[in-house]
Amino acid sequence: MAVYTEVGEDELDAFVAGYDIGAVRACKGIAEGVENSNFLLHTDAGYFILTLYEKRVDPADLPFFIGLMEHLSARGISCPTPVKTRAGTALGTLAGRPAAIVTFLDGMSVRRPSPRHLSELGRGLAEMHVAGDGFAPTRRNALSVAGWRPLFAQSAARADEVAPGLGPEIAAELDFLEANWPANLPQGVIHADLFPDNVFFLRDDLSGIIDFYFACNDALAYDVAVCLNAWCFEPDLSFNITKARAMLAAYERVRPFTDAEFAALPLLARGAAMRFLLTRLHDWLRVPEGALVRPKDPNEYLRKLRFHRTVETSGAYGLDR
């Protein structure tokens, strides 16, 4: 849950007056997003989400994120649509922070996704990849292979506090990933953080994708690899091939994988597991003394990484060729 900034009624009224959405009727902080402050905003024109971008988001990246949501929603992807001011801008300033108003998206994230949800996810992800084509701005993936070793360096000395031998295991894995990371896969705009929290469903149908604040340019199949990690393991960390198969088959009905992607998927899945292992390790070792929120356990992604190391071909993910 996240509301880091209080907004005064006068400054809110003045901010909303710049838009063509009538007057403010209500504004309530909501528990959505981890990096930013989000509010449900009710105006004469309906319900919206007001986001204040907090310090973990680089303001220089905001035009990319906002522009991407505009681009995708104009192409029929159900994602928050930035509302523009009368002056035609979608990014303003409120309470001293960059701020935007986006449309309210119905639906809820699922805690226990079914194969049906996975099929919807695969279709939605592929449609988003196709729709991203033609979006001109670019943003580098700072959390891809080149970023992992510097990130690991910040935690290496204390990695063994999390699991004995974790430091050497990560170092060896990084050697392998850096030496073998595929360079020539189809590129595009990826979400890069498509966890269940960020996908809404209405009953069994995907109704929306949110939280584009890690979006960047990278191999499209890497986004699929993130989803294999985030959606296809059971709570006991066993891999559910039925769910993976449902997702990958639905993806391919919209955008078939190239041979190179088919071959690279196990490696990309190892890399995606490494990315979340490293960020979790980083956060785990830096818990503020007595914090109320316990960070997520890095061991979950260590175990997922080890699973992907046992995978020889994408057939193990249910992808037939």
Next chain:
Amino acid sequence: MAVYTEVGEDELDAFVAGYDIGAVRACKGIAEGVENSNFLLHTDAGYFILTLYEKRVDPADLPFFIGLMEHLSARGISCPTPVKTRAGTALGTLAGRPAAIVTFLDGMSVRRPSPRHLSELGRGLAEMHVAGDGFAPTRRNALSVAGWRPLFAQSAARADEVAPGLGPEIAAELDFLEANWPANLPQGVIHADLFPDNVFFLRDDLSGIIDFYFACNDALAYDVAVCLNAWCFEPDLSFNITKARAMLAAYERVRPFTDAEFAALPLLARGAAMRFLLTRLHDWLRVPEGALVRPKDPNEYLRKLRFHRTVETSGAYGLDR
């Protein structure tokens, strides 16, 4: 902000199916209320607030609170209206907790109330007191004069950690309040916690009163005394007689004070200051090690209490007679 309990989509769908409000479209945790978990619930029929009652609320009190909201809204008071299931009940169970759905109330609390807001508050409070007449269930005010000494006993030994001499000062004040507390004032249903957080405004007009979870039967003028404390001091803790006068005059236009109330108001204001001083002192001395949320400073109410001790008649609050 408060969302203590996660609600699964299946149990939510089943819960909402008991009501005549269509299917769930969205459900988001909101930062409102301190004691309970609150969600913005969007269904085919519109927007609602879903509340899950957490452990600080006694389930035995819930029929009183829910019944009171029904009673008041049936009499035109703008407060959350409990929605009934097809079976005619307004209180159910969700995620193992008592739960209720109430109407969504427009408006926002104000951080810096103006005399105009105070006038609205006074009118709204008096209208609520009048509307409460005829509500049959009763609930004792556990946080009135009889409850203060047992509450103080839990903190007395450590009171001096907050301010030197605080323990003896409170003990002497309790002696005085217990000896002089007025017994024969007009009684009724009071809100008992009508802080700015719990009153919504649309522009300058009061649009709703929320959070009835301290409501009880007590002297009506005690509610006014709570508002004198909660609304009529500036951030530097100076008393603003212009605001107090605006509130009291507006109250009297709906429900004039009796002579006994006029005479008792300074004492009631001391008592109300004592009530919040004691609960804040209690919470201040019991902060969990390293908690992220700092409790509110008891010294604020010590200073308000001292101010009310200097007041000889209600004329000092701008109430003319």
